[in-house]
Amino acid sequence: MSQQHDDLLGNIISGNKLLEAQARAWNYSFNYIVSMALKCAVELGVPDAISKSPEQPISLSNLAAAIPLHPSKNDALRRLMRPLAHAGFFTTTSAAFLAGGEEEAEDHYSLTTAGKLLLRGGPQSPFIELFLDASTMTSWGMLSAWFHYSADAVPFKAGHDGASFWECMEKDPAQKKAFYETMVGDSKLVAGVLVSECKEVFEGVESLVDVGGGTGTMAVAIARAFPKVNCTVFDLPHVVAGVMKEEGGGGDDVENLHVVGGSMFEKIPPADAVLLKWILHDWDDERCLKILKCCREAVAGDEKKKKKKNGKVIVIDMVVGNEDVVGNKELCQAQFCYDLLMFATFNGKERDEKEWRSLFMAAGFSGYKIIRSLGPRSLMEAYP
Numbered sequence: 001m002s003q004q005h006d007d008l009l010g011n012i013i014s015g016n017k018l019l020e021a022q023a024r025a026w027n028y029s030f031n032y033i034v035s036m037a038l039k040c041a042v043e044l045g046v047p048d049a050i051s052k053s054p055e056q057p058i059s060l061s062n063l064a065a066a067i068p069l070h071p072s073k074n075d076a077l078r079r080l081m082r083p084l085a086h087a088g089f090f091t092t093t094s095a096a097f098l099a100g101g102e103e104e105a106e107d108h109y110s111l112t113t114a115g116k117l118l119l120r121g122g123p124q125s126p127f128i129e130l131f132l133d134a135s136t137m138t139s140w141g142m143l144s145a146w147f148h149y150s151a152d153a154v155p156f157k158a159g160h161d162g163a164s165f166w167e168c169m170e171k172d173p174a175q176k177k178a179f180y181e182t183m184v185g186d187s188k189l190v191a192g193v194l195v196s197e198c199k200e201v202f203e204g205v206e207s208l209v210d211v212g213g214g215t216g217t218m219a220v221a222i223a224r225a226f227p228k229v230n231c232t233v234f235d236l237p238h239v240v241a242g243v244m245k246e247e248g249g250g251g252d253d254v255e256n257l258h259v260v261g262g263s264m265f266e267k268i269p270p271a272d273a274v275l276l277k278w279i280l281h282d283w284d285d286e287r288c289l290k291i292l293k294c295c296r297e298a299v300a301g302d303e304k305k306k307k308k309k310n311g312k313v314i315v316i317d318m319v320v321g322n323e324d325v326v327g328n329k330e331l332c333q334a335q336f337c338y339d340l341l342m343f344a345t346f347n348g349k350e351r352d353e354k355e356w357r358s359l360f361m362a363a364g365f366s367g368y369k370i371i372r373s374l375g376p377r378s379l380m381e382a383y384p
């Protein structure tokens with residue numbers, strides 16, 4: 001008969017339940033250790049070494065030799081790999097399988113789909129650099145203090161002498177590079193799904209402006225997949241200045257592609273469709289309304305001349321708690337963490353459907369549709 005224990009609030013629970021609760025508190029306090037182990041594995045080039053190996057799965061000693069590590073660190077590498085395999089980035093092949101039933105001393109590793117995203121030049125490696133650098137971590141230490149600050153203060157600014165994320169990026173070229181590389185990586189992933197699985201979104205669209213389109217990855221992919229759609233990358237002048245054709249975009253041979261510098265808070269070039277990918281969650285409701293009103297004007301056609309188009313604004317952002325996400329722990333966690341990141345950095349937020357509806361209606365749209373989910377994000381359309 002197991003003993004009963006007081007959970008410190010007078011509730012009586014079993015000893016096992018009490019100690020499991022302690023492990024949960026450990027694990028959530030330790031999450032940063034897994035993050036740092038991931039950063040370490042990427043910095044060491046573990047995913048690349050596994051991927052390039054002719055031996056699949058690769059043995060621990062061959063992995064250590066390929067990196068290469070100091071020979072004394074082989075066992076440390078095994079221990080680094082253990083929580084990362086547990087987290088789903090690598091598979092550890094069972095010893096019994098390898099040795100045909102006999103005892104096999106070494107672990108062998110291969111990459112999972114999540115592990116492949118960590119390869120150098122892949123979509124998630126700049127993300128890890130960006131997220132886990134010392135300056136990013138600083139703002140998270142300010143989180144509880146933030147609850148006492150005035151409404152518009154954000155932890156990021158508190159941790160960076162009052163400078164905004166965008167101002168810091170301007171002063172730190174390495175961070176700026178990592179940010180735009182992160183956006184390029186994500187846009188490649190999302191564009192692949194968008195142009196192959198969401199073709200109906202582009203039906204009847206002759207012109208499209210990617211607002212806040214960064215270095216142009218998304219617009220290039222759309223322009224290539226749909227040569228009849230005239231695509232424009234629209235971003236701040238210093239972002240688009242010469243960057244798209246040289247750095248991330250690779251659109252120098254695409255004829256139906258244009259670049260315009262400007263501010264989405266002022267005027268957006270007219271088009272049949274405006275795309276807002278990962279834009280609105282950076283901003284509070286007031287700023288989002290300004291952006292959406294400018295977008296609506298850009299796609300509404302000339303209302304005075306009654307030249308109404310079937311325009312639309314295409315939004316790729318999260319819909320917190322949408323039906324495809326509920327019950328999926330991974331996707332829910334991604335939504336909740338991005339929401340915290342957005343408020344800690346920009347006073348922005350991830351919105352639920354009610355909040356999206358209020359924004360679209362307040363900006364003067366006649367209706368909207370959630371077309372489909374894209375992992376934790378959704379593809380939405382709003383109609384002028």
Ligand SMILES: C[S@@+](CC[C@H](N)C(=O)[O-])C[C@H]1O[C@@H](n2cnc3c(N)ncnc32)[C@H](O)[C@@H]1O
Pocket residue numbers: 183184186187211212213214215234235236239262263264265276277278279282
């Ligand atoms: C989070 S990034 C998203 C980039 C891109 N849409 C993507 O998903 O990869 C936000 C973008 O908004 C741009 N941006 C910020 N303020 C802007 C403004 N006032 N007008 C136009 N673009 C702006 C930034 O330069 C940046 O490229």
Ligand SMILES: O=c1cc(-c2ccc(O)cc2)oc2c(O)c(O)ccc12
Pocket residue numbers: 127130131135136165182278279281282341345
């Ligand atoms: O994936 C990101 C990451 C950030 C980010 C990273 C590090 C920081 O110190 C702050 C923010 O910002 C993002 C963002 O603004 C966005 O619109 C999409 C993705 C990300």
